Amino acid sequence: MEWLPPRLRRGTAVVPVVRLSGLIGAVTPLRPGMSLAGVARTLERAFAMKNARAVALVINSPGGSPVQSRQIYLRIRQLAAEKKLPVLVFVEDVAASGGYMIACAGDEIFCDPSSILGSIGVVGGSFGFQDLIRKIGVERRLYTAGAHKAMLDPFLPEKPDDVARVKALQQEIHAIFIALVKQSRGSRLKGTDEVLFTGEYWAGETSISLGLADAIGDLRSTLRARYGDKVLTPVIAPATGLLSGLLGRKSAGAGTQSQLEGIGGLPDELISALETRAIWAKFGF
Numbered sequence: 001m002e003w004l005p006p007r008l009r010r011g012t013a014v015v016p017v018v019r020l021s022g023l024i025g026a027v028t029p030l031r032p033g034m035s036l037a038g039v040a041r042t043l044e045r046a047f048a049m050k051n052a053r054a055v056a057l058v059i060n061s062p063g064g065s066p067v068q069s070r071q072i073y074l075r076i077r078q079l080a081a082e083k084k085l086p087v088l089v090f091v092e093d094v095a096a097s098g099g100y101m102i103a104c105a106g107d108e109i110f111c112d113p114s115s116i117l118g119s120i121g122v123v124g125g126s127f128g129f130q131d132l133i134r135k136i137g138v139e140r141r142l143y144t145a146g147a148h149k150a151m152l153d154p155f156l157p158e159k160p161d162d163v164a165r166v167k168a169l170q171q172e173i174h175a176i177f178i179a180l181v182k183q184s185r186g187s188r189l190k191g192t193d194e195v196l197f198t199g200e201y202w203a204g205e206t207s208i209s210l211g212l213a214d215a216i217g218d219l220r221s222t223l224r225a226r227y228g229d230k231v232l233t234p235v236i237a238p239a240t241g242l243l244s245g246l247l248g249r250k251s252a253g254a255g256t257q258s259q260l261e262g263i264g265g266l267p268d269e270l271i272s273a274l275e276t277r278a279i280w281a282k283f284g285f
Contacts, residue, residue, distance in 0.1 A: 025065025063097025121199025
C-alpha cells in the first residue's frame, strides 16, 4: 500500500474540489463564460474519483444565463445521485443570481461572513437610441416578417405592449428560479417570499439566518473537521493544451480559430468587458 498514491490507499478520505467561477453563459468569442459544456467533463472527473467521500464546489459567480445556470445545477445533482456522494458548496466572494442557483446544487452551503448570496430574480436591459440617430441624421431601415420580430429594438421607440411581454417572460423565468430554490433548500428557508425572492442579496450571517446558506466555514477547516486532518482535497481543473483542444475538451470560445474569428468583434469585446465589470461592481467587487 505504501507504494500507492495517497488518494488510492484504502481508507484515505478524498474530497475532490471543483472551482466554478466567473459570469455564466456566452459572453464573446474572446471571453467565454461558464457553461455546462465547459464544466461537464471536470464535474464528471470529480465525481468519478476513487475513494471520494464527497465533492466540494468552490463558487464565485455574480450570475448570468439562467439556462446555463440551471443546466449546471441539474448535472451536479444527476452526478450526485448516480455516485451517491454529498455535495458541499463553499462560496467565496459572491454566489448571486445564477451563481446562487448553482450553489443550490449543494447538500450544504458554506460561506464567509463577507460572502454575498442571493439576488434571486431576473434582470434584462437595453438602451434607447432613437433620438440620437435622428439628431445625427441617421435613417433607420428595418425589414421584418412577424409582428413582434423587432420588439424592443433599441433604435425604435419603446412600446408598452412590448415591455409587458418582456416582463411576463421574466416572471415566468423568475418562478422557475424560485421553485428551484424552494426545492433545494426546503424547510431550511426562514424568510418569506416577499423577502427572499425580490432580487435582494445579503452577507454571510444574514444569508444563514434566512436559510440561504447553512454555516460559516472555509473549505480546508470544514473538510478537516468532517473527514480528518489527513483528508485529501485534489483540485480538479479543466484539461488544457493543444491535445485537449483537438479532443474537444475546451469550452466554446477557446482555441486559435475562435480567437481569430473574434478579432473582428473587438468592439463587442470592449463592451462585454464593461458589462462584466458592471455586474461584478453591483456586488462591490
